[in-house]
Amino acid sequence: MAKAEIKNxxxxxxxxxxxxxxQALADKARCTRQTILALEQGKYVPxxxxxxxxxxxxxxxxxxxxxxxxxx
Amino acid sequence: MTGLQKRAIYDxxxxxxxxxxxxxxxxxxxxxxxxxxDVTRKILLAVLLGLGYIALLLVLFLxxxxxxxxxxxxxxRDERIARQALGTAxxxxxxxxxxxxxxxxxxxxxxxxxxxxxxxxLAYSSSFIAIGSRALLxxxxxxxxxxxxQG
Numbered sequence: 494m495a496k497a498e499i500k501n502x503x504x505x506x507x508x509x510x511x512x513x514x515x516q517a518l519a520d521k522a523r524c525t526r527q528t529i530l531a532l533e534q535g536k537y538v539p540x541x542x543x544x545x546x547x548x549x550x551x552x553x554x555x556x557x558x559x560x561x562x563x564x565x
Numbered sequence: 566m567t568g569l570q571k572r573a574i575y576d577x578x579x580x581x582x583x584x585x586x587x588x589x590x591x592x593x594x595x596x597x598x599x600x601x602x603d604v605t606r607k608i609l610l611a612v613l614l615g616l617g618y619i620a621l622l623l624v625l626f627l628x629x630x631x632x633x634x635x636x637x638x639x640x641x642r643d644e645r646i647a648r649q650a651l652g653t654a655x656x657x658x659x660x661x662x663x664x665x666x667x668x669x670x671x672x673x674x675x676x677x678x679x680x681x682x683x684x685x686x687l688a689y690s691s692s693f694i695a696i697g698s699r700a701l702l703x704x705x706x707x708x709x710x711x712x713x714x715q716g
């Protein structure tokens with residue numbers, strides 16, 4: 494069975510947005526800094542609601558922040 | 566550190582104090598058979614458990630600190646970890662109760678009567694095993710998904 498992974502560009506996007514801190518992003522996306530850290534390390538997959546909020550912080554579409562990759 | 570993690574640490578410390586204390590008091594001076602008639606041990610246990618429960622309630626207030634600005638103290642990931650920990654702790658508690666009952670059954674099967682003191686031990690220890698194992702699992706689940714540092 495193919496294994497799926499959700500990857501993200503959070504770290505790059507934070508740096509492109511004035512070196513935004515994890516705490517600043519967490520505050521704007523209404524989550525904890527630990528969740529941003531876990532997301533960046535690929536240890537947590539966000540809910541659709543959180544994914545939308547994060548994308549909105551950067552003014553991007555959800556698929557510009559999160560990508561779905563299927564590994565066979 | 567999230568509010569849930571802080572609460573789990575406090576809960577674990579309280580359980581780590583109450584559970585061994587409870588076991589020592591219960592098994593000293595004649596064990597389960599003599600427990601029902603031992604007023605001193607009953608009072609000691611009541612005080613220990615009372616303090617334990619009061620401490621658990623105090624933790625709820627200690628951790629309920631209002632964020633200064635818009636900082637979120639608990640989010641969807643915390644809730645997911647809390648749910649997972651609660652579910653697993655429930656299984657641990659069920660296994661503990663069943664195993665204890667099997668052991669008691671095997672020990673007392675030929676004696677017809679079982680000291681009623683065991684019921685108190687099972688009740689008291691179950692509550693703190695549930696609280697302690699949930700707290701420990703929360704910390705384990707956080708450790709599995711947490712990193713360190715600020716990017």
